[in-house]
Amino acid sequence: MVGAHCVNHNKYSIGVCYEGGYDARGQHADTRTPAQKSALRQLLADLHRRYPRAVIVGHHDLNHRKACPCIANVAREYADLQPE
Ligand SMILES: [Zn+2]
DSSP: OOOOSSTTTGGGOOOOOOSOOBOTTSOBOOOOOHHHHHHHHHHHHHHHHHOTTOOOOOHHHHOTTOOTTOOTTHHHHTGGGSOO
């Protein structure tokens, strides 16, 4: 089923989200807990096995008006799970 997570990219992508992304002052921040980081990595590793040609990017990388996922550098953090 086509999702509705990223304008112009929904037809060929899988949206992955985590709860958070705002600090106590309401500013964008990487607020992932260790458990969220672990779960996210496990999910992305599973998706990488199933879709080895899929590139992992942040919402911000496709729409610069978005701040999410508030991870400093998605491509670098998951470099080991990117296509070869
Ligand atoms: Zn987003």
